[in-house]
Amino acid sequence: MSDIPDRWSRADVYPDMWVDPDEDPRNSDGVSPDGELATLRDFLTGYRLTLRMKCEGLDPEQLARRSVPPSTMSLLGLVRHLAEVERDWRNWILPGDPAPKLYGADDGDFEGALAEQELVESAFADLAREQAATDAALAEHTDLGARMGHDGDSVRELWVHRIEEYARHCGHADLLRECTDGRVGQ
Template identity: 90%
Template sequence: MHTVSDMPERWSQASVYPDMWVDPDEDPRNSDGVSPDGELATLQDFLTGYRLTLRMKCEGLNPEQLARRSVPPSTMSLLGLVRHLAEVERDWRNWIQPENPAPELYGADDGDFKGAVAEQELVEGAFADLAREQAATDAALAEYADLGARVGKDGNSVRELWVHRIEEYARHCGHADLLRECIDGRVGQ
């Protein structure tokens, strides 16, 4: 059981804006110029930003820290989030192409979170799984230029799948903020 005195001090790597994760010039999510033109480019830009945010929240941590769970009875950890997002990327691809569904990566019954243990090989595998599943789902969605196209057995629009992905990453980046702060006190955007 943690006590208040066991909790890490809040800190940020930023010096210009100390309430940020990193200074704007160091933030890989910042780009020069105007925002992208068009709906698809905007959706892709937001998704890319959230994907980078998740990676940033995991950077510099060892396997034990990545696998550290939040508060009982929750099984949530940063590593669990990485595994979960790899699993849901695969799920979305199964929605798009339901005729040959890919099997679950980590098994049923919350295996993505429950199986997130502090082993370097498992950590490396989870990040590799996430990158592979993201690329595969991106490629599957790239086949549809019309965001209004209906896909899969449920007839979801491609637009809905893009927005759902953004929502999923955004929600879990919020979890990642809190998990990281509990691990080493680092806070920020």
């Protein structure tokens, strides 16, 4: 018997999809948003939903499973990492002393991703809170060419960097989920 799960998808219309288009919360009716800022927000929202979808239906052990040893990466670790990253972005743009790390130094976000229900719930709460706080901090800056923060980054660069971070980690989540229970799809 093999420990490798069979590949599967919940989708029937397009079997390489995560879910069928009419069940996909990332699909919206109508045309794409108008304007650069609205487009950036839409892409970020889509990647955030994708990460949550990749984690849905898994128990704490599955979320904490490190599917590609010796890597410390897991789906739960990704959730914790992205909460930490959202906080870091705010630290770059807001004046004053930076907020402390959520999970300690080094790889605490991944190393501390243990198969405990309380840690899972806490990680998702941390992510939602940190996303909302960073969104609020950036909502005040609608001029994408404006420079801000300690390094004088453009607002556009901050949006694109966030999208890139989520997109990259959603790719990791694809592979981690497939190794965990065989479910495939974008």
